[in-house]
Amino acid sequence: MEELARTWWVYLIRGLCALLFGLLALIWPGITLYALVxxxxxxxxxxxxxxxxxxxxxxxxxxxxxxxxGSILIGAAVLLWPGITALVLLLLIAAWAVVVGILEIVAAIRLRRVAAGEWTFVVSGALAVLFGVLLFLWPVASAMAVLWLIGVMAILYGISLVAMAFRLRGVGFHRPGTSERPHPV
Structure with a gap:
């Protein structure tokens, strides 16, 4: 858990990036497919x-x-083929969300043996899986609805990662059994 606490800021950056991505998708719903890619x-x-x-x-x-x-490979595939169709893009995003979500839930199950608070991994993983499943179920939804869905999911995912970051940061500040408070990294 101390290892995770030392890198709390990484989860904060991931969460803020997800929030920014989600807000951009909601603020500019008319964004072109190329820009979304x-x-x-x-x-x-x-x-x-x-x-x-x-x-x-x-x-x-x-x-x-x-x-x-997996995230890096999906991102690279999307960037290498920017002329990708909306349906294929949605399926790539759906697959990515399901895989990342399942792997985060597996990580949470493994972490529960060493730390309390693994529920934040479970929540972010469950949100990612739910988002991916919804995209698989309705791949022909209008572009506007998909942008809103992507935006809302990214915002919720970002909020859960930011919450996890601050929880991990708090673990780094309060070591059980001591009165010392380590200097934040």
């Missing part, structure tokens, strides 16, 4: 890089590495 591709790569950086050591490490590499 680029924004999503960059976000998925950044999310994967930060997830790899925060994977640390321990039982959940391998799942977080797989999730991070």
């Amino acid at each position: 680029v924004v999503f591709g960059v976000y998925a790569i950044a999310n994967g890089v930060f997830e790899l950086f925060s994977s640390g050591r321990g039982g959940a490490r391998s799942w977080m590495v797989v999730s991070g590499v």
Whole structure:
């Protein structure tokens, strides 16, 4: 848990990026497909890089590495083929969300043995899975509805990551059994 507490700021950055992505999708719903492709591709790569950086050591490490590499590969695929159709883009985003969500839930189950508060991983993972499943169920939804769905999901996901970041930061400040408060990183 101390390893995660030292990298609390990584979750904060991931959450803020998700919030920014979600707000942009809601503020400019008329965004072109090309711009959405680029924004999503960059976000998925950044999310994967930060997830790899925060994977640390321990039982959940391998799942977080797989999730991070998967995010980077999906983001790269989206950027390499910017002329992708809306349906294929939606299916890539749906697959990415389901895989990342499942891997975060698996990591939470592994973390419950060493730390309380793993529910934040479960919530963010469950939101990602729910979002992916909804996209798979209704892939022909209008572009406006999809942009709103993507925006709302990204905002909720970002809020859960920001909450987790501050929870982890609090763990770093209060070490059980001591009165010392370590200097924040």
